[in-house]
Each structure stands twice: as structure tokens, then as C-alpha cells.
Amino acid sequence: MALSKKTPRILCVTSGKGGVGKTSFTVNFAIALTRNDSRVLVVDGDMGLANVDVLLRLSVKNNIRDILESGADPRQALIFARPNLAVLPGSSGVPEMVSLGDKQQSKLAGFIKNISSSFDYVIIDTAAGIGSSVLWYNRFSDHNIFILSPDPTSMTDAYALIKLLSRDHGINRFNLVLNFVRGVREGNHTVDTIKRVTQRFLNLELAHLGSIPEDNAVRKAVLDQVPFIEQTPGSKAARAVHDLAERVHTLI
Amino acid sequence: MISRNAIHTRTITCGCCRYGVSAAFLKRSGFCNVRGKSMHGSFFFVVLWIVVLLVAIVLGYLQQNRMVKRKTAELRRELFERQMAEKELLASDQKLRQSLAEKESLLKEIHHRVKNNLQIVSSLLYLQEDYMTDPKGVDILRESQNRVKSMALIHEQLYGTADLAKIDFGRYIEGLTANLFDAYGIDPDRIRLNVRTGDIALGVDMAVPCGLIINELVSNALKHAFLPDASGTIDIAIQTPDTGRIEMVVADDGIGLTEPPADAEKKSLGLRLIDTLTAQLDGTLVINTEKGTRFSITLNAPEQPEKES
Structure with a gap:
């Protein structure tokens, strides 16, 4: 009799633009999820310039x-940062890893599926760019989380990536997380703007998972290499990241 | 006694402060009477008014600031949407251009193949000449070859130029007549050709029948207008006398045309073709045989677009 395995939910954290806080969000969101008794695997998908390990020392x-x-057995590479x-x-500083070939992709897919069976969530922190x-x-991934800041360049890059994924890769469900937001109004304006544009040109509805306010504690934590x-x-x-973790079941 | 209208300056004691003011002014302005006791209350109202004014200014400023922020956010959103719209327009424009370039290549390829097929038909007719013993039959085959070639030339010109919809009819006539002179072995020094055409561009629908008509008229002139050693001139003039009409004139100074038979059945194929094509294009044919032969055909033609420089 075959044992029924629970399938983990695979979340992809992406943005298009660099420096919007993907890695910081991934690490802190993962820790917030573990506080709800979930087992979480973070895959550092930034194949050229990885730094999840840096944030977690x-x-x-x-x-x-x-x-x-x-x-080799991918379990050998796993590091338990927290229980x-x-x-x-x-990998870091390896240009050839930035673009994965078909063989590498299927191999990596097999590895992740293999090691993720004992986790509830797999969060992949991708690189910037396309x-x-x-x-x-x-x-x-099962769910795509876009991190963006109210900066128009971040919105433009996020829109470009959403367009590419929807047009050429058949993905049409995207979740937005706003970072570095100064006030609820700014967050709503940003979400409203990108939603209107994707609705108008791509006929896509985006889900807003939540916003993370601009906070000096985040900068200090990054400098100290400790999750804020x-x-x-x-x-x-x-508190905002905890709220987001509470709403993880609303991801589309 | 103090005069009522006199202005007195006195020192008013008010709490711990001392102010030197015009008592009459204070009295007139109603802020206080000159008694020290009521001065204290009036001063309170002045301060209150100033505070109210300041609060109103601050509130107004905050309200305005909030409105400016809201408007700025709206403008930023609009700017972003416009930028995205511009990017989308550029992308769709590029897509359209790419699609257009593909269609143009396809159309050129089709014209190329049509021309090749017509040339094959012409070559087949040429090969069949070898099996023809009757000189009249050879002539008929050669005429058919020229007709097919005149059509092939249109397709050749269409894929060879940037405009796939129209051909330069003047240039086409030059190519067509050069082919005919070559086909009938005519020395251009013996029979001179003058071609005068305006800047006329024709679509395929119009160019094919017009080309066939010119082909018939020039072939006819080359074959019959001049005695074997006689020299002469063929004039071709094409113009657009008014919008939507084309006038084609083919004239020679040869021996002149005998009256063509009225019965259509008895006419040559060339003349029947000219009649039929002219009628198809809702045109009129006028033949003048006073000095040589002059065919003047006026046709309905779609409006000629201005050529791009």
C-alpha cells in the first residue's frame, strides 16, 4: 500500500527589479510561517548571486x-537554520548558473520535489531580472508572489515580468506584496495603479496579499544579518509580515 | 478740562506690561475704553482672534497639503499608466510592422512564382513552335508568347519594387515594348519608339488589361504598319486627362490601317481583345487613320495615388 504524501505548496518570490526586498521578505516570511507550526524550505533561487545564507548567517x-x-543527494546541501x-x-558568482538549461531544469525540479516532501511550504527566492x-x-511554482515598491521603476519591471509570464508562460494568477510603503494610502495607490494597468492591457486580476511598511528596523536587521x-x-x-503569514491561505 | 477732540497720549497700565498708545485711537476702534480694567479683556480678544486666524491658516495649509499629495499621487498613477500605454503601443506597432514585413515577403514570393509560371507557359509555347510547320501557326504561338510575357512582366515589376500594390506604368511600357521589339527582331534605328507617360501608377487589376491592350497595339504596328525596309515611328502616350480616367494613345506613321470589319467574328484576335478589354474597363476606343494609324483609348481608372518621394 502506498503511503499518501502531503504535497507542499510551492511559492515563488519574484519582482523583476532588484533591491526591492525579495530575500529579506522570503527569510522573514518563512520564519513567520514556522511560528504557525509549518515546516518551511527556502530555496535560494538566485543562481548567480545567492544571499539567503548571508541574511541568516x-x-x-x-x-x-x-x-x-x-x-549527490540534495539533502546534503540542506541547512536547518531554525527548527x-x-x-x-x-551559488554565488557563477554566471553560467543564471540561465538554466532544459536538463538542469528537470534535474532541479526532481531535487526540489524530492526534498520538499517533508515540508509544508517551499519558498523560492528568485533572482532579479527576466x-x-x-x-x-x-x-x-504553485503561487507567484511579486514584491514591489511604490517606485515607478519597480512597478514597470514587475509589470514587464507579469506580462512575459502571462503571455508566454500561461501564468495568470499573481499575488502582490508591497514593500517600503509609507502609509496605507501610498500602498493602496500603488496597488491600484498596477492593477489598473494589468487589467487594461493584460486583462489580468491581481491579488494584493498585503503591504510591509518602511521601517528602520529592517535596515538595521539586514546590517546585523539577523531576520527583523x-x-x-x-x-x-x-507585524506586517506576521499578518501576511496569517493570510497565506488566501494566495491565488 | 480736556478737549473732546484733543488727542492725548497717556500710559496705560495693563498687568505687568506698559504700552504707550493713543487713548483716542483705542476708544474709537472700540477695542477698549481707556480704563485699564477693560483693556485686559480687549487684549484677550485680540489674542484670541490671532490664535483663531493662525489655526485657520494651519488647517488650510494642512488641507491644501493633503490635496496636493492626493493630486500628486493621481498624476503619478496617470503618468505610469500613460508610460505603460506607450510601451504597449510601441510593442503592438512593432508587431504590426513585423507582420506587414512578413506579408510583403509572402506577396513578393507569390508574384515571383506567378511570373515564373507565366514564363514557363511562354517557354512551352516557344518549344511548340518547333513542331509547327505552318508559318501562320508559328505567328499565332509567338503572339500568345508575347501576351503571356506582357502579363509576366507586371508580376516581375511588382516583386522588384517597394510598392507591392502598384506598378510604375511608364517603366512597364518601356520593358514591354523592348520585349516586343526583340521578339519581332525589329531594329530600333529603323522603327523609332517614343514613349511619353506621366507619373502613372496602376494596380494589378488595371495594369494587366492595359498592358495587354498596349501589347496588341504595338505588336500590330510592328507587324503591319511598316513595309519591310521602310522606317518610321511609333508613339505611345499615356496620360490622365482628368481624375479617374486614363488615356492611352498608340500611333504610327506607317501605311495606315484598312477599315476593320464591323463583324466581331471576322476581326483578328488582337482587335477582339482590345474591344473586349476596353469594354470591360468601361472605356472608349477611337481609331484615326488619316496619317498612319492612331488608336486612342480612354478608360475608367481608380484615382491615382501620389507617389512617395
């Missing part, structure tokens, strides 16, 4: 590139 021995090249939080570190690995991770949700649990940003 982890010492990396094997990364995605090593297991892809050697074919319910595992990290599959990415490289082949970014597109593949978005296709591979742990360093300053009472900060506005930490």
Missing part, C-alpha cells in the same frame, strides 16, 4: 550548483 558547504553537478526552517543555498531561471521557477522578525518582533515591518 549560515555557513554553506554545498549549494544547488554542487548537487546539480555532482548528482522548522531549512535552506537550500544557491533570466531563464527566474521564468522557470515561476512556472514551477526575530530582532525586533514588535516592529511595524515584523
Whole structure:
């Protein structure tokens, strides 16, 4: 008799533009999910310039590139940063890893499926841009979370990536998380703007998962290489991330 | 006694402050009477008014600031939407241009193949000449070849130029007549050709029948208008006398045309073709045989677009 395995939900955190807080959100969101007794695997999908390990002060021995090249058991590369939080570190400073070939993609898909069976959530932190690995991770995931700031360049890049994913890759469900928001009104304006544009030109409805306010605690935590949700649990940003984790079931 | 209208300056004691003011002014302005006791109350009202004014100014400023912020946010959103709209327009424009370029290539390819097929038909007729012993039959085959070639030339010109919809009819006539001179082995020094055409561009629908008509008229002139060693001139003039009409004139100074038979059945194929095509294009044919032969055909033609420079 075959044992029934619980399938984890695979979340892809992406943005188009760099520097909008994808990695910081991924790490803190993952920790917030573990507080709800979920087991979370964070995959550092930034194949060229990985830094999830930096934010968590982890010492990396094997990364995605090593297991892809050697074919070793991917569990060897897993690092348990917290009791319910595992990290599959990415490679850094390896240009050839930015674009994944078909063979590497199917191999990586097999690895992630293999190791994710014991987790409730898999969160993939993608690189910036529209490289082949970014597109593949978005296709591979169950839910796509777009991090964007109220900055028009961030909105433009997010729109460009949404357009590409919807037009060429058949993805039509996107969740927005606004970062660095100064006030509820600014957040609503930003969401409204990008929603109107995607509705008008792509005929797509976007879901707004929530917003993270601009907070000095975040900057300080990044400098200290500690997740802000742990360093300053009472900060506005930490409370917002907890709220987002509570709403994870509303992801489209 | 103090005069009523006199202005007195006195020192008013008010709390711990001392103010040197015109008592008459204070009295007139109604802020207080000159008694020190009521001065205190009036001063309170002045301060109150100033505070109310300041609060109103601050509230107004805050309200205005809020409106400016809201308007700025709306303008930013509109700007973003416009930028995205511009990007989408550029992308669709590029897509359309790409699609147009593909269609143009396809159309050129089709014209090329039509021309090749017509040339094959012409070559087949040429090959059949070898099996024809009757000189009249050879002539008929050669005439058919020329007709097919005149059609092929239109398609050749269409794929060879940038405008796929129209051909330069003047240039076409030059190519067509050169082919005919070559086909009938005519020395251009013996029979001179003057071609005068305006800047006329014709679509395929119009160019094919017009080309066939010119082909018949010039062939006829080359074959019959001049005695074997005689020299002469053929004039071709094409113009648009008014909008929607084309006038084609083919004239020679040869021996002149005998009266063509009225019975259509008895006419040559060339003349029947000219009649039929002219009628199809709702045109009129006038033949003048006073000095040589002059065919003047006026046809209905769609409005000629201005040529791009």
C-alpha cells in the first residue's frame, strides 16, 4: 500500500527589479510561517548571486550548483537554520548558473520535489531580472508572489515580468506584496495603479496579499544579518509580515 | 478740562506690561475704553482672534497639503499608466510592422512564382513552335508568347519594387515594348519608339488589361504598319486627362490601317481583345487613320495615388 504524501505548496518570490526586498521578505516570511507550526524550505533561487545564507548567517558547504553537478543527494546541501526552517543555498558568482538549461531544469525540479516532501511550504527566492531561471521557477511554482515598491521603476519591471509570464508562460494568477510603503494610502495607490494597468492591457486580476511598511528596523536587521522578525518582533515591518503569514491561505 | 477732540497720549497700565498708545485711537476702534480694567479683556480678544486666524491658516495649509499629495499621487498613477500605454503601443506597432514585413515577403514570393509560371507557359509555347510547320501557326504561338510575357512582366515589376500594390506604368511600357521589339527582331534605328507617360501608377487589376491592350497595339504596328525596309515611328502616350480616367494613345506613321470589319467574328484576335478589354474597363476606343494609324483609348481608372518621394 502506498503511503499518501502531503504535497507542499510551492511559492515563488519574484519582482523583476532588484533591491526591492525579495530575500529579506522570503527569510522573514518563512520564519513567520514556522511560528504557525509549518515546516518551511527556502530555496535560494538566485543562481548567480545567492544571499539567503548571508541574511541568516549560515555557513554553506554545498549549494544547488554542487548537487546539480555532482548528482549527490540534495539533502546534503540542506541547512536547518531554525527548527522548522531549512535552506537550500544557491551559488554565488557563477554566471553560467543564471540561465538554466532544459536538463538542469528537470534535474532541479526532481531535487526540489524530492526534498520538499517533508515540508509544508517551499519558498523560492528568485533572482532579479527576466533570466531563464527566474521564468522557470515561476512556472514551477504553485503561487507567484511579486514584491514591489511604490517606485515607478519597480512597478514597470514587475509589470514587464507579469506580462512575459502571462503571455508566454500561461501564468495568470499573481499575488502582490508591497514593500517600503509609507502609509496605507501610498500602498493602496500603488496597488491600484498596477492593477489598473494589468487589467487594461493584460486583462489580468491581481491579488494584493498585503503591504510591509518602511521601517528602520529592517535596515538595521539586514546590517546585523539577523531576520527583523526575530530582532525586533514588535516592529511595524515584523507585524506586517506576521499578518501576511496569517493570510497565506488566501494566495491565488 | 480736556478737549473732546484733543488727542492725548497717556500710559496705560495693563498687568505687568506698559504700552504707550493713543487713548483716542483705542476708544474709537472700540477695542477698549481707556480704563485699564477693560483693556485686559480687549487684549484677550485680540489674542484670541490671532490664535483663531493662525489655526485657520494651519488647517488650510494642512488641507491644501493633503490635496496636493492626493493630486500628486493621481498624476503619478496617470503618468505610469500613460508610460505603460506607450510601451504597449510601441510593442503592438512593432508587431504590426513585423507582420506587414512578413506579408510583403509572402506577396513578393507569390508574384515571383506567378511570373515564373507565366514564363514557363511562354517557354512551352516557344518549344511548340518547333513542331509547327505552318508559318501562320508559328505567328499565332509567338503572339500568345508575347501576351503571356506582357502579363509576366507586371508580376516581375511588382516583386522588384517597394510598392507591392502598384506598378510604375511608364517603366512597364518601356520593358514591354523592348520585349516586343526583340521578339519581332525589329531594329530600333529603323522603327523609332517614343514613349511619353506621366507619373502613372496602376494596380494589378488595371495594369494587366492595359498592358495587354498596349501589347496588341504595338505588336500590330510592328507587324503591319511598316513595309519591310521602310522606317518610321511609333508613339505611345499615356496620360490622365482628368481624375479617374486614363488615356492611352498608340500611333504610327506607317501605311495606315484598312477599315476593320464591323463583324466581331471576322476581326483578328488582337482587335477582339482590345474591344473586349476596353469594354470591360468601361472605356472608349477611337481609331484615326488619316496619317498612319492612331488608336486612342480612354478608360475608367481608380484615382491615382501620389507617389512617395
